[in-house]
Amino acid sequence: MATYQDSRYNIALPSGSGGALVLIKTLTASSSGTLSFVNGSSDVVLDNTYRTYIFKFINIHPSSDGNRFLFQGSINTGSAYGVNITSTFFKAFHNEGDSSTGVSYDANNDLAQSTNFQQLNLDADLGADNDQGLSGELRLFNPSSTTFVKHFMGTNNFSHSGDFTIQCFMAGYFNTTSAIDAIQFKMNSNNIDSGTIKLYGIA
Amino acid sequence: MATYASIKYDMDLSSNATGTGGMTLLSTQTASSSATVDFTSSIDSTYKEYLFKCFNLHPATDEVSLQFQVDTGTNTSYNQTMTTTAFQSAHAEADNDTSLEYRTGLDLAQSTSFHSLSNVIGNGNDECISGTLSLFDPSNTTFVKHFTGQFSGYGSGNYNYNSFSAGYVNTTTAITRVRFKFSSGNTDAGTIKMYGVS
Numbered sequence: 001m002a003t004y005q006d007s008r009y010n011i012a013l014p015s016g017s018g019g020a021l022v023l024i025k026t027l028t029a030s031s032s033g034t035l036s037f038v039n040g041s042s043d044v045v046l047d048n049t050y051r052t053y054i055f056k057f058i059n060i061h062p063s064s065d066g067n068r069f070l071f072q073g074s075i076n077t078g079s080a081y082g083v084n085i086t087s088t089f090f091k092a093f094h095n096e097g098d099s100s101t102g103v104s105y106d107a108n109n110d111l112a113q114s115t116n117f118q119q120l121n122l123d124a125d126l127g128a129d130n131d132q133g134l135s136g137e138l139r140l141f142n143p144s145s146t147t148f149v150k151h152f153m154g155t156n157n158f159s160h161s162g163d164f165t166i167q168c169f170m171a172g173y174f175n176t177t178s179a180i181d182a183i184q185f186k187m188n189s190n191n192i193d194s195g196t197i198k199l200y201g202i203a
Numbered sequence: 204m205a206t207y208a209s210i211k212y213d214m215d216l217s218s219n220a221t222g223t224g225g226m227t228l229l230s231t232q233t234a235s236s237s238a239t240v241d242f243t244s245s246i247d248s249t250y251k252e253y254l255f256k257c258f259n260l261h262p263a264t265d266e267v268s269l270q271f272q273v274d275t276g277t278n279t280s281y282n283q284t285m286t287t288t289a290f291q292s293a294h295a296e297a298d299n300d301t302s303l304e305y306r307t308g309l310d311l312a313q314s315t316s317f318h319s320l321s322n323v324i325g326n327g328n329d330e331c332i333s334g335t336l337s338l339f340d341p342s343n344t345t346f347v348k349h350f351t352g353q354f355s356g357y358g359s360g361n362y363n364y365n366s367f368s369a370g371y372v373n374t375t376t377a378i379t380r381v382r383f384k385f386s387s388g389n390t391d392a393g394t395i396k397m398y399g400v401s
Contacts, residue, residue, distance in 0.1 A: 023225065058340050059345075096312055130346075131345060135339035155369075156349075156351070165369065165370045
């Protein structure tokens, strides 16, 4: 007899549509102070349904120069965002003028048992020119575990206001054994002018 | 009554939560002594991300880098302006050399050249390169087009190179075409699959 799990996932998909990614929710910024994915709210699933969740960022555009794109988690369905994070951060950079390159750890952007928001881009300007933005992804592993800390890994590429391309890598863990049931994204100041964040589960 | 789609994904289907996302295989190109491997269709506004998965690309010539460029419309010049980064970790099979370094020889600064996705790869029978390249929102006519990539290569000299690339195509014109090639010589064998991520 087909089980619930069978009927849910183990089905013949139409030709060409096979894949393990399941789109859960799309949020589109429009001068938005925050974008939040809360389990059980507005069709969002962020629980033990999936072991891995992926947030995809498409052309995240700040309302002004000097902004950093951030995220934090919640253990109380978004009542508060401030879980202890310990994380690492490094980046590769190159300017359009070809006078500055490098790859280096960035201690300004990591966290050590901090409840601050984790930076997704460098501690420098995310450019606000019309054609500048940030695209990339963040993976969150097993957020519903009540035994382990919750690991995350992310990378993105963004246009720096000084006409650099900068690729950022961050990883770390929410140092809690409570389930993470919400994730919030925002700029350190001002709004997210435009852009899209998609949440996927890996089935 | 529950619909097929709602049974399938156990969620309400709204305009914001379609539940039908995933990776859709759009094209598979198999190299066979190919000067270039081109994707000239299906790159449009259907998807916000296009993912290229490269499997065992084997160069005909020793010590060559895997490269890519893009183009617009039906153009065939593959010479869009890019600014990019490139860094890698490396480890010799002899275990006598390791490194993590930025590679100024592989990056681009407002250049119309091909971007190198890897350090030099060997052409020994078992030597090749595999990895992924993500191109974000290529049809957008407001923003530059960001990309990120990671490749593991069997380098000439018997090294493993873990190569990281990123950057942007500095144009607000829609990107419709992507070309892969080695810096010299043909792509002797290998497969590249293009997926749309919805």
